[in-house]
Amino acid sequence: MSDDFQTDSRQLLARLRTAMAEDAAGQARLDKITHLIADSMRTEVCSVYLFRDAETLELCATEGLRAEAVHQTRMRLGEGLVGRVGRTGRIINTPDAPTEPGFRFMPETGEEIYSSFAGVPIQRLGEKLGVLVVQSKTARRFSEDEITALEVVAMVLAEMTELGVFVGEGAALTKLHTKPVVFRGLTGQEGAAEGRVWLHEPRVVITNPIADDPVREGERLSTAMDQLRDVVDQLVTGIAGDDKEQLEVLETYRMFANSKGWKRRMEEDVARGLSAEAAVEKEQSTARARMETITDPYLRGRMHDLDDLSNRLLRILSGQGKETGADMPADPILVARNIGPAELLDYGRSLRGIVLEEGSVGSHAAIVARSLAIPLVIHAERITTEALNGDHILLDGDNGIAHLRAEDQVVNAFRDKLAMQNKAQERYASIRDTDAVSACGERVHLVMNAGLMADLPSLASSGAEGVGLFRTELQFLVRNQMPKRSELSALYSKVLDSAGGKKVVFRTLDIGSDKVLSYMKPTDEPNPALGWRAIRVGLDKPGVMRMQLQALVRAANGRPLTVMFPFVAQYDEYRAARAEMDKALERERILGHPLPETLEVGAMLETPSLAFAPRRFFEEVQFLSIGGNDLKQFFFAADRENERVRRRYDTLNVSFLSFVQNIVDRCAETGTPLSFCGEDAGRPVEAMCLAAMGLRTLSMRPASIGPVKSLLLRTDLGALRGVIEQAREDGLQSVREPVMEFLRSQG
Structure with a gap:
């Protein structure tokens, strides 16, 4: 890079800074900027296209094209060379624009006399804002230095857009951070x-993208890079020696922090006239644009590391965000x-x-x-x-x-x-200690879901009768390494202490699908929700299951214990898991540890297959809990993570309620205690229908207990069941409408 080029680049940026500081309307600023760029780069045409909406680019200012085309010429994303730059975020540099694939001739602009074309994206951290274009009559490819200069100018234009410099009559963009x-x-x-x-990660707002003193900016960048390397070194030093996977991740992080190429590119941008912050963000925007085109998950992860390092460096340079100690x-x-x-x-x-x-x-x-x-x-x-x-x-x-x-x-x-809502909460508080008995005299037990010690105070404040589901995986998810048996035992003991004698149903480790442990080797599965998860992981890795079961037995310390296995799809899986429970009990007996006063072992019914298990399964299992969230997605073949399909299926669908009724009937035949756990248990209308189907224990988040109990106290479940049965006879797909009409009629 020549000294003359650096000087020309800095002079252009200095002229842009002057234009930015002038007291002028947004359109006047844009017009001045296109004139300055065309003059400095000695081209006949400079144009700025900005996104009017997510799919449309608009010519907002030009030097060289017809003035009457401004705010009239528009193109869809991907249309023409400008639209291609806008869609892909990639530079187009051609000496013969009309022969380029996708070229679109716009007669209203008068551009037919210009042969050369260079288009550079105006973007900020992955957000596409527009396209900067230069054109000339002479058929030539713009030099590398010229393209680099355009990239630097496009970066400044992106920052000026962020600062609202182009706000004014006729401008396509409006100032960010001020409007609703x-x-x-x-x-x-x-x-x-x-x-x-x-x-959580404050985004740095760069108030001056153009440097007053490139030498000083270079020193600021160098000092900040030294601080960044120190921070990363401290992170690496703080990792335990046996945590090899975490250490490997941070070593990759340190490699990026020490990258000479990354530092050199930013130093060159500073030498061209950008501030240190703008130079960092320019490289970050380029990396984000690259990341969008990468499909390999490992490479995307490494690009994310670079993105995170850029954010840290920006915060060090600017003093914004966490490093300021702001309250x-x-x-x-x-x-x-x-x-x-x-x-x-x-x-x-x-x-x-x-x-x-x-x-x-x-x-x-x-x-x-x-x-x-x-x-x-x-x-x-x-x-x-x-x-x-x-x-x-x-x-x-x-x-x-x-x-x-x-x-x-x-x-x-x-x-x-x-x-x-606050008024309703006062009403719920007044019935907190009232038994959940329907208007027709049916007793329903309302219990809560939990997963943290912080949840347990809700047992008293919500009026829950116990914990119907304690998710044990959270203690595994929040760590960088497998927790020890003694740590789990201490935690489970505290949970039982906090429950004050109320029943707590501990669900064994439910990982896989969307719950992946950072310290376990990931599995590449086409459909993780139907893959290696929950009980399947436990049975394939019995050491982890045994460790957890032993921790639960020790935590009980002679008190009653209730354990539930997740995602059981067939009888044999339950029998194998129950055998592991028996082995854990025998081991604890041999070691002389007290065994639970009573032990209940159950399963979550989350797959339709388990509803049709042999009768012996229902006789052997000590309780069942319908896992409504998973059961519903498998019943309807609708991924609950997919917004396009998950809302198309209703819990109050006649088919689903009939299926639930079948489970209730099978459990009634064998005297198997049954509960329903999931989001629908905490939705009052859905909860009433589940209770009308015969479910007498519902497990939900603590905040839902008040609303569910309030409606239950005023509902005749027998009459509601009649409404549901009539809807079934009438051939309705969903009972929601007649149920809502019935509830309204009851006041």
């Missing part, structure tokens, strides 16, 4: 909350691209709500959010790009919506909703 925005995602956990944004607001709603269970547990119950750009309804984060009873919205695309720390936010977990910087009328309506 609604994000429509998916429900991860129901509930509503109002608060202030707290970004979390009193009413924080966490906003993140994604988050692991351990990180989420670090925040604990201090959070009012959570919004994620990624995630799934069965992800680790969703499991922890449910355990903590925190409203969660997932798949809120681009919220981390738009939100800033401290922004006012309304979270509607029931409908999967987040309102950022909402207008007053939306805020008032939302607060009315919160007030109604």
